[in-house]
Amino acid sequence: MTVRVLVVDDQALVRAGLVAIIRSDPGLTVVGEAEDGHEAIARAAAIPADVVLMDIRMPGLDGVAATRAILAQSADPAPKILILTTFDLDEHVFAALRAGASGFMLKDTPAEEMLKAIATVARGEVLLAPSVTRRLVQHFVSKPEPDLRTPEELAQLTGQETAVLRLVGQGLTNQQIASSLNIAQATVKSHLGRLMTKLKLSSRAQAVVTAYESGLIVVGDGSVRS
Template identity: 60%
Template sequence: MTRVLVVDDQFLIRAGLVALLRAAPGIEVAGEAGDGAEAVAQAAATRPDVILMDIRMPGMSGIVATERILAEAPDPAPRILILTTFDLDEYVYGALRAGASGFLLKDSGPERLLTAVAVVGGGDALFAPSVTRRLVETFARHAGPTSEPPPDLRALTGRELEVLKLTARGLTNLEIADQLFISEATVKTHLNRAMTKLDLDSRAQAVVVAYETGLVTPGGGAP
């Protein structure tokens, strides 16, 4: 059973999401929140598996709430799926850097929403990696310097770098396995080790780091 917390400041949207999730098999609605501060409190109180997080809310935004929830959550931390009206939203990029597992457009159909919840709740760290890669590429071109230096990739082995590079290019674990002639389980092992060495919590963060360190360049694949 996947427990989901729904966060959206618009009552009708939130109510619709809650109704959809309650009607779906294998999903339990852990709670709902109308703003970021309430989301942080509900996440701590209910310990959901997945959080559907609206990005633009009055008061505490979804990105700040994402940072707070992931910083304070005991293991295992919830998977946060950002809900946004725009597929190229700078706030979504910030949320991915903060550790969100991916994002979903609000105009996505019910099937896609339920699939996203199932995939993220099942432990896959990123939904629709090619879309996230496009978002990262767009903002990597224009983003100013970050307040923190990017992680040092020298800690990674050659194979871990290869897997990270292909992940950032939007390939799935199965596609990476086929390209490198290794098993899908081995791909997961290399990516998890790379993320541990770089102190990353999600596949989305790994994609962002690959662009910010220059391992992959916007629009050009691997340099």
């Protein structure tokens, strides 16, 4: 199955480079381009895409706002959003993940790794650059007193759903979670779908952040996959 990609960046030269990289992979196809957040929303509504490569800093409407709008307007299954930026800054990482992005990569990522990143998020997995993963973990390490109170929403989860959320936060794939809990992968997928519905999460990446913020994961107990 060919993965359909929408490329969003305000710089024509960067877009051209990304398009050339994507077209070098026979398993990927470029279905459209956009130069700002507003155009990205319109293109995503008009042209079905599996993955949106989204620049985070654009004039008018940035990538975070565009991501939030695209996911809000999209029918199921919504496209996976892979954020691209030259800036490795915490506020952008968290804002993008909370908005529903499935991954976060720096623009200087080698072409081969970029193609792997697109394939990873297309499969529904979380993709964080190693430097971004370190910052995510350091953010919670630096908190003076972790908030270990269980949110009211988290109390809705069953024991198995909570266990799945914790392992998702540690970066495990569905196959690894199934092995760890001694259950079928289909069961893992069902638990994940239900917990994401209960917690109103739109991406696996948001589940990772929730696992940390809720105190389900204590730093040093596990880490997100990079």
